[in-house]
Amino acid sequence: MSLLLAQSINLFAVVLLVLAFAMIAQRRILTLIHLFTLQGVALVAATLVVAHLTGQHHLYYSAAVTFALKVVLIPILLHRVIIRLNVRWDVETLFNIPTTMLLGIVLVIFAFNLAGPIARLSTSIAHGTLGIALACVLLSFLMMIVRAKAVPQVIGFLSMENGLFFAATAATSGMPMIVELGIAFDVLVGILILGVFMFQIREQFDSLDIRHLEKLKED
Amino acid sequence: MDALLLVLAIPLLGGLLLALWGHREFAAELNAAVSLLTLIAACWLTAIVVRDGPLLVWAEWFFVDALNVFLVTLTAFVGFTTSLFSRPYMRVERDHGKMTPPRMRLYHSMYQVFNGMMLLALTTNNLGILWVAMEAATLTTVLLVSVYRSAASLEAAWKYFILCGVGIAQALFGTILLYLAAERAIGGGDTTLLWTHLARASHQLDPAILSLAFAFLLLGYGTKVGLVPVHNWLPDAHAEGPTPISAVLSGLLLNVALYAVLRVKVLADGSLGTGLPGQMMVGFGLVTVVVAAFFLSRQRDVKRMFAYSSIEHMGLMTFAFGLGGPVANFAGLLHMTVHALVKSALFFAVGHAAQKAGSQAMDDIRGLLKVSPTVGWGLMLGALAILGMPPFGVFASEFLILTTAMRELPWATPLLLIALGVAFAAIFRRVQPMVFGETSLRPLAHPPALLPVFIHLGLALMLGLYIPPYLNGWYRQAALMIGG
Numbered sequence: 001m002s003l004l005l006a007q008s009i010n011l012f013a014v015v016l017l018v019l020a021f022a023m024i025a026q027r028r029i030l031t032l033i034h035l036f037t038l039q040g041v042a043l044v045a046a047t048l049v050v051a052h053l054t055g056q057h058h059l060y061y062s063a064a065v066t067f068a069l070k071v072v073l074i075p076i077l078l079h080r081v082i083i084r085l086n087v088r089w090d091v092e093t094l095f096n097i098p099t100t101m102l103l104g105i106v107l108v109i110f111a112f113n114l115a116g117p118i119a120r121l122s123t124s125i126a127h128g129t130l131g132i133a134l135a136c137v138l139l140s141f142l143m144m145i146v147r148a149k150a151v152p153q154v155i156g157f158l159s160m161e162n163g164l165f166f167a168a169t170a171a172t173s174g175m176p177m178i179v180e181l182g183i184a185f186d187v188l189v190g191i192l193i194l195g196v197f198m199f200q201i202r203e204q205f206d207s208l209d210i211r212h213l214e215k216l217k218e219d
Numbered sequence: 220m221d222a223l224l225l226v227l228a229i230p231l232l233g234g235l236l237l238a239l240w241g242h243r244e245f246a247a248e249l250n251a252a253v254s255l256l257t258l259i260a261a262c263w264l265t266a267i268v269v270r271d272g273p274l275l276v277w278a279e280w281f282f283v284d285a286l287n288v289f290l291v292t293l294t295a296f297v298g299f300t301t302s303l304f305s306r307p308y309m310r311v312e313r314d315h316g317k318m319t320p321p322r323m324r325l326y327h328s329m330y331q332v333f334n335g336m337m338l339l340a341l342t343t344n345n346l347g348i349l350w351v352a353m354e355a356a357t358l359t360t361v362l363l364v365s366v367y368r369s370a371a372s373l374e375a376a377w378k379y380f381i382l383c384g385v386g387i388a389q390a391l392f393g394t395i396l397l398y399l400a401a402e403r404a405i406g407g408g409d410t411t412l413l414w415t416h417l418a419r420a421s422h423q424l425d426p427a428i429l430s431l432a433f434a435f436l437l438l439g440y441g442t443k444v445g446l447v448p449v450h451n452w453l454p455d456a457h458a459e460g461p462t463p464i465s466a467v468l469s470g471l472l473l474n475v476a477l478y479a480v481l482r483v484k485v486l487a488d489g490s491l492g493t494g495l496p497g498q499m500m501v502g503f504g505l506v507t508v509v510v511a512a513f514f515l516s517r518q519r520d521v522k523r524m525f526a527y528s529s530i531e532h533m534g535l536m537t538f539a540f541g542l543g544g545p546v547a548n549f550a551g552l553l554h555m556t557v558h559a560l561v562k563s564a565l566f567f568a569v570g571h572a573a574q575k576a577g578s579q580a581m582d583d584i585r586g587l588l589k590v591s592p593t594v595g596w597g598l599m600l601g602a603l604a605i606l607g608m609p610p611f612g613v614f615a616s617e618f619l620i621l622t623t624a625m626r627e628l629p630w631a632t633p634l635l636l637i638a639l640g641v642a643f644a645a646i647f648r649r650v651q652p653m654v655f656g657e658t659s660l661r662p663l664a665h666p667p668a669l670l671p672v673f674i675h676l677g678l679a680l681m682l683g684l685y686i687p688p689y690l691n692g693w694y695r696q697a698a699l700m701i702g703g
Binding site: 114117118121134137141144150153157160161164167168171172173175176177178179182183185186189190193194197200201204205210212213214215216 | 345347348350351354355358361362365368369370371373374375376377378380381384385388391392394395396398399402403407408409411412425427428431455458459
């Protein structure tokens, strides 16, 4: 049973990675939010399994906080933002999806190479997933770079946070509780600020296209 | 212990009070009073640490030694003088219609919370909390940079948030790796990320993990330090936010980020024992100095120009700490102090000058000496000081850094000298017509606060001529602590 559970961590890790790829290729903003919510669910499930297997109680709290924040609160906020901004059905034209996907694959290989030697040293049950966590972080970077609209950029930022939380759970069976709470608080405040910003950007530029935000350049 | 509690509690309580009353007429005075109380508490804390040695309190959650106590005092001091400068400056901005009462409330409240977060980042012993406090300081400054709600300031704030968010995420990954290494060496738990515990066991930390962790942490916190190539947010945020915020960003936040790098460098040095962390810092520092110097000459906006000058000086400090050893560390710490003092003084002078001209473009600011000689002299002397002219303190620290570089890394010295020369030409050529020359400027409605400018320059002058023995001992102690 516990072997099966231990392997399920790898399953959730793969789900996280696949979702990160799906987010890069997703044009519709609404679907993007759904994908982000699913990623949160996978993260919570992985955390719960690690908590059960290692008997670390604070990981249950961590999973609860992640659930409240990443599966409930932030998706609700994002839904409200896109309804109020009237971009619910927006479809974004993306820069060459196949090229981006290939770049993503290169990043995954790079992440595995970087994390490989370190993952072997980790004693945690889920140490093999460190490479996947790093890959998720790098893929979210890529998403933030290639996206030109504000909402997808923010979702990229949040998905990066997911990758980092997964790294903390997978490699070390959780950071100290107070640190995790602090990080969660920062993320929440950050997302609130970004939400307010989106309205102000729209007011100023009549659009959420970040390409308008390229006036400040060197002469 | 009480002193430390006060240092941390006063700014946060002040932030709460100002969230209620920040729009009232007396808010600027209240802001200055809170900052003054913080400064007094910081001086008390310093006195205790100087008398009794390092302080490790509240179940080891907070740690104050020679290295951070001097930064605490510097932060509280510049926080106080900036609040004095901000009083007339923000009144003029309000009269110009750029600030409304709700914005004033946000500004004052966030100013105090920002100070509180920097002090928390400096005094905490837990590297995770250090990360949380750095991120919280970023969030408050994002709000402060965007406070005018103009297109340019929103752009600057968005860029700041996204770039620093990415940077700080890398620092978090580095912290996770550090925790991974520590878990193997000293076991997991709430006390594992305490710096004092890590420093004691640093030779047991796995070198392979630590080298990767340090790379992530250097790049992550380096984004906040303004190291090239992750510096792009810095000029925009400095140019588009209110000038008091430019002063505290340049003078304080960059220092706090560099402090975070220094703390983890000690751990990486202990674990690796190869000098690799130092070499990485030397590389980043050198590239930063050279690139920033060449960008300096292309600027037309006065605040952007001095923002690039901050990048250059942060690069120089990173270079000095990378060299390591007692002399270079001493020079780096001295440079941190004088740069914070002089750069914030410059921003004060520049703020008043830009308000007089109604523009931040250097072509529009002319003949300051004729309209208000004190602002003109403040800008001129500040520019000379930041360019490393004797007898100001910047000269002393740059001299020490260059002579150490000549001994340890001879090939780097010409690069540094060329960069400093280019920076000199760029800044002096611009400042000279702003101070002298014909004028079309108008006087201000509120008398400018120039006392802070001259206090800062006076202190920088003093540090150039004479470093009091207790300060000297304190720098030496801190320099030894960083090691390398």
